[in-house]
Each structure stands twice: as structure tokens, then as C-alpha cells.
Amino acid sequence: xxxxxxxxxxxxxxxxxxxxxxxxxxxxxxxxxxxxxxxxxxxxxxxxxxxxxxxxxxxxxxxxxxxxxxxxxxxxxxxxxxxxxxxxxxxxxxxxxxxxxxxxxxxxxxxxxxxxxxxxxxxxxxxxxxxxxxxxxxxxxxxxxxxxxxxxxxxxxxxxxxxxxxxxxxxxxxxxxxxxxxxxxxxxxxxxxxxxxxxxxxxxxxxxxxxxxxxxxxxxxxxxxxxxxxxxxxxxxxxxxxxxxxxxxxxxxxxxxxxxxxxxxxxxxxxxxxxxxxxxxxxxxxxxxxxxxxxxxxxxxxxxxxxxxxxxxxxxxxxxxxxxxxxxxxxxxxxxxxxxxxxxxxxxxxxxxxxxxxxx
Amino acid sequence: xxxxxxxxxxxxxxxxxxxxxxxxxxxxxxxxxxxxxxxxxxxxxxxxxxxxxxxxxxxxxxxxxxxxxxxxxxxxxxxxxxxxxxxxxxxxxxxxxxxxxxxxxxxxxxxxxxxxxxxxxxxxxxxx
Numbered sequence: 316x317x318x319x320x321x322x323x324x325x326x327x328x329x330x331x332x333x334x335x336x337x338x339x340x341x342x343x344x345x346x347x348x349x350x351x352x353x354x355x356x357x358x359x360x361x362x363x364x365x366x367x368x369x370x371x372x373x374x375x376x377x378x379x380x381x382x383x384x385x386x387x388x389x390x391x392x393x394x395x396x397x398x399x400x401x402x403x404x405x406x407x408x409x410x411x412x413x414x415x416x417x418x419x420x421x422x423x424x425x426x427x428x429x430x431x432x433x434x435x436x437x438x439x440x441x442x443x444x445x446x447x448x449x450x451x452x453x454x455x456x457x458x459x460x461x462x463x464x465x466x467x468x469x470x471x472x473x474x475x476x477x478x479x480x481x482x483x484x485x486x487x488x489x490x491x492x493x494x495x496x497x498x499x500x501x502x503x504x505x506x507x508x509x510x511x512x513x514x515x516x517x518x519x520x521x522x523x524x525x526x527x528x529x530x531x532x533x534x535x536x537x538x539x540x541x542x543x544x545x546x547x548x549x550x551x552x553x554x555x556x557x558x559x560x561x562x563x564x565x566x567x568x569x570x571x572x573x574x575x576x577x578x579x580x581x582x583x584x585x586x587x588x589x590x591x592x593x594x595x596x597x598x599x600x601x602x603x604x605x606x607x608x609x610x611x612x613x614x615x616x617x618x619x620x621x622x623x624x625x626x627x628x629x630x631x632x633x634x635x636x637x638x639x640x641x642x643x644x645x646x647x648x649x650x651x652x653x654x655x656x657x658x659x660x661x662x663x664x665x666x667x668x669x670x671x672x673x674x675x
Numbered sequence: 676x677x678x679x680x681x682x683x684x685x686x687x688x689x690x691x692x693x694x695x696x697x698x699x700x701x702x703x704x705x706x707x708x709x710x711x712x713x714x715x716x717x718x719x720x721x722x723x724x725x726x727x728x729x730x731x732x733x734x735x736x737x738x739x740x741x742x743x744x745x746x747x748x749x750x751x752x753x754x755x756x757x758x759x760x761x762x763x764x765x766x767x768x769x770x771x772x773x774x775x776x777x778x779x780x781x782x783x784x785x786x787x788x789x790x791x792x793x794x795x796x797x798x799x800x801x802x803x
Contacts, residue, residue, distance in 0.1 A: 334685070362771050363764045377789050384791040416793040428754055457791070504708055510717035527720075534707065538699035545692055549685075671795030 340552035354558055357398030359409045364450050369427040370443045372420060372450055375409055379416040383674035385485055386418040386455040388447055390468035393573060394528050397423035399566050399654050408653060411663050420451045427574040432521035434574035437599035444475045448483060459485035461674065465653060466491050466623065473605050474598055480607040486673045487612045488666065489631065490653055491623045495592040496585045498627035501535055506586045513582040517575040525570040535621050559655065592630060611639035613669050615662055617652035618644055
């Protein structure tokens with residue numbers, strides 16, 4: 316070894332050989348990448364219980380011999396597809412829950428059609444979620460239901476729970492759910508009321524296009540897409556890396572449009588007036604104060620969440636009325652908190668240990 | 676002994692890319708936090724949304740003149756297809772329901788499912 320330079324001269328030929336092999340592999344795999352489609356996602360066996368416009372309710376077929384009494388309803392964020400929670404076997408949160416003996420339903424969204432531009436917050440909170448809860452109750456034969464909300468699905472679940480605070484929600488789990496929208500600083504700046512004319516936008520385009528939603532997410536980390544493509548090229552010889560890249564990239568770019576009226580309410584009530592944090596939120600004339608929620612709640616937040624910063628999510632546990640409440644901060648980002656290797660190691664076991672004893 | 680990775684050109688390259696990404700993101704985030712940025716982006720965005728709508732209306736007239744289907748018509752077709760898919764899903768759900776009911780008493784789908792008697796694992800890892 317050349318001690319002065321700290322360079323292991325003997326390893327150089329091996330290193331060159333390894334790099335040449337990887338370069339060859341990159342060329343071969345690069346062609347394969349372009350020619351092939353990605354892995355099939357969201358393939359855990361399920362039954363579609365209901366499809367009504369943008370609303371889809373699935374029931375996943377149980378795999379355990381014995382299941383917990385209380386079924387789970389997952390409320391997905393309205394901007395993204397639910398298959399982030401059901402990637403591929405071995406990396407599927409849904410599959411994990413089924414194997415651990417939970418009975419799982421999911422409220423997933425499809426792109427609202429042009430005529431659904433008039434869907435309002437009321438439709439989501441007072442109609443879609445209660446309808447799915449009723450169907451889960453009927454299908455499972457149980458009265459109690461645990462609700463899990465991811466990101467804005469968590470906001471919808473909080474609004475639902477604060478209005479229907481006398482049941483049937485038995486437990487509430489929120490993943491990276493914002494409450495103090497002032498703390499979503501970049502989104503606040505994008506939607507600055509002095510310059511952003513939400514009425515003109517909604518009145519001219521109807522539903523907010525997915526490209527606009529996607530660019531607002533990507534603008535939060537503008538260099539990351541280019542950097543991830545460089546990393547993909549470096550690792551294209553590695554099948555596992557490529558599989559994971561394709562899954563997450565496909566999901567991240569598969570953004571949904573948002574119904575115009577619903578977007579108008581989000582902008583005015585939440586982004587501008589911060590009504591959820593200020594205890595001034597109402598939906599369809601019904602007060603939605605989260606201090607009225609008293610069921611056990613677990614809020615999982617991510618240490619490096621660039622979409623919902625911790626300061627935006629922190630007040631949830633402070634403001635909620637429950638006595639059985641816990642916030643858990645885990646390593647990872649907004650997506651890696653719930654899916655991928657990080658989630659398998661951290662969030663999923665934590666959720667199972669918290670929820671199991673509250674599901675009997 | 677020096678850290679091996681400190682002299683590995685590949686590791687240095689990867690580190691450099693990571694640092695560049697962080698640096699650029701941080702710089703861009705600072706720039707995007709300014710009110711000037713919001714003003715410019717929303718002016719451009721507003722103009723482009725309006726222009727897009729006008730262009731869309733113009734294209735619609737052009738396509739009608741050329742006897743070609745417009746985007747609205749294609750969206751209409753897609754909606755009809757979605758509606759057919761939705762009806763197929765409903766039929767599928769009904770068939771599944773009927774299949775479940777045929778194996779269960781009283782038409783309750785829950786009856787054909789595993790028993791809801793599971794208990795959380797004890798400290799040892801086995802269900803209680």
C-alpha cells in the first residue's frame with residue numbers, strides 16, 4: 316500500500332476489472348431496461364367492493380387462518396395511487412398486514428373525470444369515507460373499524476373522525492399528516508395568496524392537472540430527479556436496484572389530478588387560512604375540530620420528510636383529544652417511511668405491535 | 676491507515692453527485708422561498724393556463740373542421756370505456772358476492788372468512 320496516498324496499489328487491477336465488467340453490464344442491462352416494462356404492482360389478490368366515480372373500495376383477501384376482530388380501512392392520499400402500499404410480494408405493506416392477521420380494506424382514488432370537477436371536500440369527508448366505512452362494516456360484519464390515513468388521506472381521516480366522533484372509528488393511524496399548513500413553507504410560497512389566483516386556475520382548467528401536482532412536488536427537490544437518473548445508470552447492473560427504482564419512479568410520476576372545487580377548498584381553508592390548525596375548519600357546515608377525536612391514535616412521521624416537514628405534522632398529537640396517543644418519528648422520507656426496505660424494518664413492525672393489541 | 680473509500684474514484688464520484696444534489700436543492704429551496712419567486716411563477720403559470728385553454732378551444736375548432744376527433748371526444752370515449760370497466764367490476768363484485776354467499780349461511784360474506792379471534796402475539800412472539 317502507498318501509505319502516503321492511502322492508496323492500495325495492488326487492488327487497482329481488480330478494481331479496473333470490476334468497473335469494466337460493470338460497464339459491460341450497464342450496456343446490456345440498459346437495453347433491457349428500455350425494452351422491458353417494470354414489475355407488476357398492486358397485485359395482492361383483492362375484490363373491488365365499490366367503484367363510484369373517483370372512489371374505489373377494495374377488500375384484500377385474508378391469508379391468515381385467524382384474523383383480528385377489527386378490520387382496517389386505509390384512506391389513500393388523493394394525489395397518488397394506493398399501490399405504493401402494495402408494491403411487489405415481499406415489499407407490500409398490504410401483504411404484511413394480511414400475513415399478520417388483519418382484515419384490510421382500501422379507499423383508493425382514480426383520476427376524477429372532467430364532470431367531477433365540482434366534487435367538494437364534503438363529498439370526500441361526508442360521503443366517500445362514511446360510505447366505505449359502512450361497506451367495510453357490512454362486508455366484515457363488525458361495527459368497529461380502524462382507519463389508516465396516508466398524507467392527505469390522514470387529513471381526510473382527521474376531518475372524518477372529528478365530525479363522526481361518536482363512532483364507528485375505533486383506532487386512527489396517520490402517516491405523515493400535516494396539520495399546521497403554515498409550516499409547509501415552500502407550498503405556502505407557491506400558493507401565496509397575493510400571487511396565486513386559485514379561482515382563475517380552477518375556473519379555467521376544471522380539475523387541477525396531474526402535471527401541475529407532480530411539478531409542485533418535484534420543485535421541492537429540483538435536482539433529485541436528475542441525480543436519481545445518474546444513480547440509476549451507475550447501478551443499472553444491479554437488478555434489485557433497478558426493480559426498486561422502477562417501482563418508486565412509476566408510482567411517483569403516476570400522480571392524480573385533483574377535483575377543482577376540492578383543490579379550491581384545500582388552498583383557501585388549509586393553505587391560506589390554516590383552519591385545521593386554528594380550530595376553525597368546517598366541512599359542509601359541520602365543525603371539524605380535531606380535539607373532538609378521542610380514539611387511540613398513532614402518528615408516524617419521517618425524520619427527513621421534505622413534503623410534510625415535521626413542524627407541519629407535530630401539532631397533530633398536541634391538539635388531538637385522545638388520551639391514548641403516540642407519535643413515532645422514524646428514519647426515512649415521506650415515501651420511504653411507508654414503503655421499501657426502510658419501512659419493512661421500521662414502520663411496519665411498529666404499527667403491528669401498536670395495532671394488534673387494539674384490534675381485538 | 677487511510678480510509679479506502681477516500682481514494683476510490685467511484686466513491687468520490689458518488690459522493691460528489693450526492694453533495695451536488697444537496698447543494699443545488701438547498702440553493703433552489705432558498706430561492707423558491709422568496710416572494711419574488713412566487714410572483715413570477717404564478718404570473719407565468721396563470722398566463723400559461725389561460726393560453727393553454729385558448730389554444731385548446733382553437734384546436735377543438737380546427738379538429739372539427741378537419742373531421743378529426745377532438746380531445747374532448749377522446750375523453751368522452753375514455754369515460755365510456757371507464758364506465759364499461761366499472762360495470763364489469765360491479766358484475767365481478769356481484770359474482771364474488773354470490774360465490775361467497777353460496778358457501779356461507781344467511782348471505783353474510785363475513786361468514787366465509789377466517790374467524791375473527793386472533794390475539795396479539797405475547798412477548799415470546801406467538802399469538803396469545
